[in-house]
Amino acid sequence: MLERTQRSGRRLFEWVEAGFNRIGGHRWNPFYQLGALSFFFFWIITVSGLYLYIFFRTGTTAAYESVEYLTIDQWYLGGVMRSLHRYASDAFVVTIVLHILREFFIGRYRYFRWFSWVTGVPLLWLTFAAGIGGYWLVWDSLAQYIAITTAEWLDWLPFLTDPIARNFLNQASMSDRFFSLLSFLHIAIPLFLLLGMWIHIQRMTLPRSNPTRILAVGTISALLVLSFILPATSQEPANLDNLVFTVNLDWFYLNFYPLLDKWSAGSIWALVFGVTLLLVVMPWLPPHKPEPVAVVDLENCNGCGRCFDDCPFGAVDMFPRTDNLPFSHEAVVDSALCASCGICVGSCPTATPFRRATALVPGIDMPQLKIADIRDKTVQAAEKLTGHDRVIVYGCRNGTDINRLQGSGVAVISLPCISALPPSFIDFVIARGHAEGVFLTGCQQGDCYYRLGIDWTEQRIAGLRDPALRKKVPRERVATCWSGPVGFARQKAELVSFRAQLLEMGPNRRNGAIINKTDTPDSKGG
Amino acid sequence: MMTRVLQYIGQVVAYGGFIIFVGYLSAAPAYVHLQPGQAQIKLSFSHAGKPVSECRERSDEELARLAPNMRVRKVCPRERSGVAVVLEVDDKLLYSDILQPSGLKKDGTSTTYRKFTVKAGKYKIKIKLKDDFRKSTTIKDVSKLNAGDFNYTYSRKVYLGAGKIMVIDFNKEADGFVFSF
Ligand code: HEM
Ligand code: SF4
Ligand code: SF4
Numbered sequence: 001m002l003e004r005t006q007r008s009g010r011r012l013f014e015w016v017e018a019g020f021n022r023i024g025g026h027r028w029n030p031f032y033q034l035g036a037l038s039f040f041f042f043w044i045i046t047v048s049g050l051y052l053y054i055f056f057r058t059g060t061t062a063a064y065e066s067v068e069y070l071t072i073d074q075w076y077l078g079g080v081m082r083s084l085h086r087y088a089s090d091a092f093v094v095t096i097v098l099h100i101l102r103e104f105f106i107g108r109y110r111y112f113r114w115f116s117w118v119t120g121v122p123l124l125w126l127t128f129a130a131g132i133g134g135y136w137l138v139w140d141s142l143a144q145y146i147a148i149t150t151a152e153w154l155d156w157l158p159f160l161t162d163p164i165a166r167n168f169l170n171q172a173s174m175s176d177r178f179f180s181l182l183s184f185l186h187i188a189i190p191l192f193l194l195l196g197m198w199i200h201i202q203r204m205t206l207p208r209s210n211p212t213r214i215l216a217v218g219t220i221s222a223l224l225v226l227s228f229i230l231p232a233t234s235q236e237p238a239n240l241d242n243l244v245f246t247v248n249l250d251w252f253y254l255n256f257y258p259l260l261d262k263w264s265a266g267s268i269w270a271l272v273f274g275v276t277l278l279l280v281v282m283p284w285l286p287p288h289k290p291e292p293v294a295v296v297d298l299e300n301c302n303g304c305g306r307c308f309d310d311c312p313f314g315a316v317d318m319f320p321r322t323d324n325l326p327f328s329h330e331a332v333v334d335s336a337l338c339a340s341c342g343i344c345v346g347s348c349p350t351a352t353p354f355r356r357a358t359a360l361v362p363g364i365d366m367p368q369l370k371i372a373d374i375r376d377k378t379v380q381a382a383e384k385l386t387g388h389d390r391v392i393v394y395g396c397r398n399g400t401d402i403n404r405l406q407g408s409g410v411a412v413i414s415l416p417c418i419s420a421l422p423p424s425f426i427d428f429v430i431a432r433g434h435a436e437g438v439f440l441t442g443c444q445q446g447d448c449y450y451r452l453g454i455d456w457t458e459q460r461i462a463g464l465r466d467p468a469l470r471k472k473v474p475r476e477r478v479a480t481c482w483s484g485p486v487g488f489a490r491q492k493a494e495l496v497s498f499r500a501q502l503l504e505m506g507p508n509r510r511n512g513a514i515i516n517k518t519d520t521p522d523s524k525g526g
Numbered sequence: 527m528m529t530r531v532l533q534y535i536g537q538v539v540a541y542g543g544f545i546i547f548v549g550y551l552s553a554a555p556a557y558v559h560l561q562p563g564q565a566q567i568k569l570s571f572s573h574a575g576k577p578v579s580e581c582r583e584r585s586d587e588e589l590a591r592l593a594p595n596m597r598v599r600k601v602c603p604r605e606r607s608g609v610a611v612v613l614e615v616d617d618k619l620l621y622s623d624i625l626q627p628s629g630l631k632k633d634g635t636s637t638t639y640r641k642f643t644v645k646a647g648k649y650k651i652k653i654k655l656k657d658d659f660r661k662s663t664t665i666k667d668v669s670k671l672n673a674g675d676f677n678y679t680y681s682r683k684v685y686l687g688a689g690k691i692m693v694i695d696f697n698k699e700a701d702g703f704v705f706s707f
Contacts (some may be wrong), residue, residue, distance in 0.1 A: 023536030049635045145559060155639065161628040163639040166570055170706060171695045222541040230549045241707070243689045245560045248553040258557055 003287070009105030014486045026446030027212045028484075030219075033446075035098035036211045037219065039197065041095060044220065046190070046417075048081040056137070058179035060171075063139040066236045071233055083227030089131055093252040094431070096127065102281075108448070110314060111338045112203075112292055114283035119200045121279045126193040131253035133186045137179070145239035145247045149260050156265035171240045203337065205312050206452065258500040292337035292367040296331045298322075300350045301319025301363030303329035306466055307309075307344035310419075311454040313337050316344055316364075322355065331364055341450040342366045346457075349467050352424040353378070366416065374413065378425065381411030382434035388507060389499040390435040394421050398443035398449035400488045404459075405495060411435070418442035419453035423460045423469035429476050436502040437477040441491055444484025454482055476505065565646045565686035567693070570639040571696035575607035575627060575657035607659040609636035610668050610676070611693075613643070614652040622668040646688040653694060653703055654683035678702050 013031065020029045030037055055078060056065040070078030073148045099119065103109055109117040132150065136143050151165035167178055201207035211219070235248060249257065260268055294307075294315070308316045308331060315337035318329040332342075345351050351362035353375040360372040378392060385392075387409040394416040395402035406412050415421055418440055426438045440457060448454045459465035461478060469478070479498040483491040555559075581602040589597045605627070612622040623642055628634030654676040673679075676695075680703040685694055695704045 020540065023533050024541065086552060087548055089543075090552045094544075094548065152641070161634060162572055162637060163570070164641050166572065166637075169568055169570055169695075171690060172706065211664075218541060219535065221543050225541075226545040226549050232552070241691060243560055243564065243566055243691060245555050245562055245689065246558050247566075249557045250553060251551040252548075258559075261559065298661070407666075 002285075007279075009101065010485075013102055013105055014484065017447070017485050018484075021444070024214075028214050028218070029212075029446060030095075030215060031098070031102065032444075032448075033208060033211045033215065033216045034095045034102060035201075036208045037093045037215070038092055038099060039209045040211050040216055040523035041088045041092040042190075042194070042197065044084055044223070045092065048085040048088065049190075051078070051081040052085060053183075056183065056362065058177045058183050060139065060174050060179070061237075063137060063179055064234065066474060067138050067234055071231065075231065079231050080224070080227045081230040082391040083230075084223055085134075086232040087223050087226050089134065090250065091219075092127065093131070096124070110283050111287075111337055112227075112315070115203045116200060117283050118280055119196065121276060123193060123196050123200060124279075125276070126189055126196060126252060128429070130189040130193060131250070133182060133189065135250060135253065136182055137186060138234050139238045140234040141236040141244045142148075142247045142249070144240060146254070146257070146517040147238075149257055153260055153265045153268065156269060161227060166248050168240055170468070174240060194234065202452065205314050208451075218464055234476070262500075270310065288501055292365050293335040293340055294333045294342070294344050295367055296333055297361050298325070298363075298365050299328055300361050301326035301327075301331050301348075302350065303331070304349060305329065305331075306347040306349065307331050307364050310347040310452070310456055311344050312341065312450050313339050315339070319375070333364070339450060340366065340368075340509055341417040341453065342369070343417055343453055343456065345371055345452060346417075346420045346422050346460075347467060348422065351422040353422075353428040354424060361516070366420070369416065374415070374425065375414050375428075378411075378429060378434060381413065382429070384407055385411055385435060388436065389503045391437045391439050391495065391499055391502070392429050392435045393419060393439045393441060393495070395440075396420075396453065399442045399483065399485055400491055402441065402491075404488065409499065417448075417450045417453040418450075419450070419456045419497065421457075423467055425479055426461075427470050427473050430473055430508060433508060436505075436508055437479065437498060439479045439481065439498055441483060443482060444487065445482035447484065474508070477502065477508065543633070550558070558560070560643065563646055563688045565688060565697075566642050566691045567620075567642045567644060567651075567694065568691060569611075569613055569621065569642075569653075569694045571694075572607055572635045572637040573655075573657065573698065574635045575609045575659070577603050577659055578605045578607050579603050604631050604633040606633055606636075609655055609657040610654075610671060611638065612652075612654045612668055612676070612693050613640075615642075616650050617652070621694045624666065624668060644686065646686050646690070648683065648685050650681065650683050651694075651705075652679075655696060 016028060017031045020031060052070065054072050055066055055074075057063060064157060067082070072079070072081055103117070132146060136146050136150070146357075147168050148165060151163070151168055154160075155163040155165055167173055167175065201209060210216070249255075256268065256272075259271075303318065303321065304324075305318050308318050317332050317334065319332050321327055321330050345362060345366055348363045349441075351365070351371045353360065353371075360375060362371050362476070366369055382390070382392060385408070390409045391411075392408060393402055393405055393412045395412060395414055397414050397416060402412040402414060421440070428441075429435050429438050443449050443454060445454060456465060458480065460467060461469050461475070461480070463469065463471065478504050479494065481487075481491050481493075481494045543579070581600050583599050584601055589599065608624045608626050610622075610624045613620045620642060623638065623640050625636035627636050654673075655678040656671065656676045658677055682705065684692060690707060693706045695698070695706070696702065697704050
């Protein structure tokens, strides 16, 4: 049931995202940067809010008048700032909600990710508290409705003896002090939100907290256009002696307020606390199938720290050596943080298939798919290949089902992440003539399931990141295809054209000799 | 070239859709909170009931047992009476309750906040309050009280215009109920 929902949700996202890729490419695609976009909106809200704060006056009539002044007299700047403040706040809710849904559908909330997930939950509360408080400050008829409804709702909680709602009985009972408190809260709550957002991304290496420039420019322009064509305005001034019949609700923030007219305050609290509790415990709800985590083999670890640099989740730490080997540090995996992506194995210089002197045991390895297994699979699969356009496809399990690519000239090997493949394997396949080319495929560009896998792979192939693919390896025999889970057609087409290219290139020559598997490859190269 | 143009159009459509979505839902559709022609009566006060018993004088033995700085003859109980309140509109019961004093020692005020939405029009409002219960009479049910039991009673005819709020407060200093429109 849960898994089925997730699968359908994921399909839907992938389908929409594919459309967005088509019109703007992965660097523009907002779905790949929902968290970063939320940060961006937060900064817009902060800057515009600071401007509004300069002119805002606290007080029962002063508040409304100061906002009217900004909106009408200063429409060209104050009004635009007000509109940006409102619309960026609304957009903030949109991106957060999409962000949660997406992480949920993709299943990125369990195990080591509980931290990111659980620290996200208070952000929801703070966001709503800040938004509701913002509408309250304007002190128009919407604010009046919010004040009374919220006060009555809060009064249900058994904390205060004197009901807050008594502050809003009529005009005479309103005090300016209340505004000072509200405007203080409207600054304090976002500060806590910012702190919470900072904590939220602590467990990630290189978290993406800024959208790409093209998306940032487009988004702020769109919000500016909206601010000019539909400036945010106030409703009637509040008058507590009169009833408010109809309000133009902001449905992003006040969506549950109508329910407060229909259900009791207690049941709405139950709903809100219930949803919160459900969100908090979700990472531990069944089905629970944790994977084995990376394991360090000290005898083979030289303490180079590459795994530490490449782990996207900060799960590897470097500690002083505990054995007698002549290195200063050793790698240690924190199993509570490990995503089982294998990226560390791909980064370990000892994980090379060329090793023959000793058994192939690298400094760090994944128990479920050891580096020795990958080599064996590569060699075995290659033996069955025929033709002069033989390709070994390494694919990540979060992309398409690569078994569908298999054929007489194509062998496939599935990995947890494409970046779990040490670049020396590419060298190995080509230099030893196991195939004419290597085809690497995985997640959609810009949307690596393990966040950094595609970046690391590309940088290693380009020779920009250790362990780099050796210069001698002919790059025209290496193809990458970041097509994502819905990109099968594209993947297939690119593979076909890659093979055609290989045929054209002819057999792989090195030092004048044709390298072919019939040359008993294992006696050569290295 | 053509695909480039189509892509730009696609992006404009995406941004356009986004701002229409955000712009529209940020203040629409309007929500009808109350129907036209309605009015409200709000009954709300925060009032400390009388102490549950009279003050009394300590005997000499009692005084002797106390620390020297605590030797005050007159002792008054801290506990206060609950406050019973009955609100009738056009002789029909709208609300009644016995409000317990706040505080662990039951020495605080009794508070209520009630909101009744009614049709605009003329009403006869009758409101009664009793704040001098003794500890021994812990009545839970207001209907068991007789009219004479209440130490404050007030009734008046009012006209509630559409959209108006009438607040009924209780203020001992003003000697009873205060209506404000
Ligand atoms: C103010 C609201 C929020 C902001 C600004 C925000 C921002 C971010 C950012 C920047 C990332 C890193 C993305 C990356 O580098 O790949 C992230 C990841 C994540 N967020 Fe949020 N987030 C917010 C709310 C939430 C909420 C409410 C939840 C869930 C209840 C949540 C769940 C997650 C999870 C599970 C990840 C981890 C993804 C991974 O490890 O691959 N976030 N968030
Ligand atoms: S498997 Fe992935 S998450 Fe775990 S230590 Fe290696 S790189 Fe880090
Ligand atoms: S990359 Fe390999 S050798 Fe280097 S520290 Fe990590 S486990 Fe040890």
